Amino acid sequence: MMRAAIEISYSGPLPPPEALAKYEQILPGAADRILRMAEEQSAHRQHLEKVVIGSNSSTQQRGLVCAFIIAMSAICGGVWLSLKGMSGTGLTAIIGALGALVGVFVYGKSEQKKELKSKSEELPPTQASPANPSTHS
Numbered sequence: 001m002m003r004a005a006i007e008i009s010y011s012g013p014l015p016p017p018e019a020l021a022k023y024e025q026i027l028p029g030a031a032d033r034i035l036r037m038a039e040e041q042s043a044h045r046q047h048l049e050k051v052v053i054g055s056n057s058s059t060q061q062r063g064l065v066c067a068f069i070i071a072m073s074a075i076c077g078g079v080w081l082s083l084k085g086m087s088g089t090g091l092t093a094i095i096g097a098l099g100a101l102v103g104v105f106v107y108g109k110s111e112q113k114k115e116l117k118s119k120s121e122e123l124p125p126t127q128a129s130p131a132n133p134s135t136h137s
Contacts, residue, residue, distance in 0.1 A: 013038040067104070071097050 010016055014034065015023070024031040074097030082090030 013041060067101070071101050 008019075010019075014020065020031045020034065023034060075094050078090040078093030078097065080090070081087075081093060084090075
C-alpha cells in the first residue's frame with residue numbers, strides 16, 4: 001500500500017485563488033468576507049503605522065527643543081560665570097555642554113547606522129524563485 005501526502009502552504013493575508021474559490025463553494029460569501037477581513041487588517045495596520053510615526057516624530061521634536069534649551073542654558077551660564085570672573089568654571093561649563101551635544105549626536109548616528117544595518121540583514125533576499133515545472137499543465 002502506498003500513501004502520498006500533499007502539503008500546501010502560503011504566506012500573506014490572502015489564500016491563493018484556488019483555496020479562496022473552495023471557501024466560496026463551501027460557504028457562499030466566504031471569499032468576500034476573507035477579502036474584507038484582509039482589507040480591514042491592512043487599513044488598521046496602516047493607521048497604527050501613521051500613529052507611531054507621528055508620535056515618534058513629535059517625541060524627536062520635543063527632545064531637540066529640550067536639548068537646545070539645556071545646552072543654551074549651560075552655555076549662557078558659562079558665559080555669565082566667565083563675565084563674573086570665574087573664567088575657568090565658565091569655560092568648563094561651555095566645553096562640557098558642547099561636548100555633551102557632540103557626544104549625543106555621534107552616539108545617535110552610530111546607533112542609527114547599527115539599526116539600519118541590522119534591519120537590512122533581516123530582510124530576505126529579493127530573488128525571483130524559479131517556476132515549479134510540475135504545476136504547469
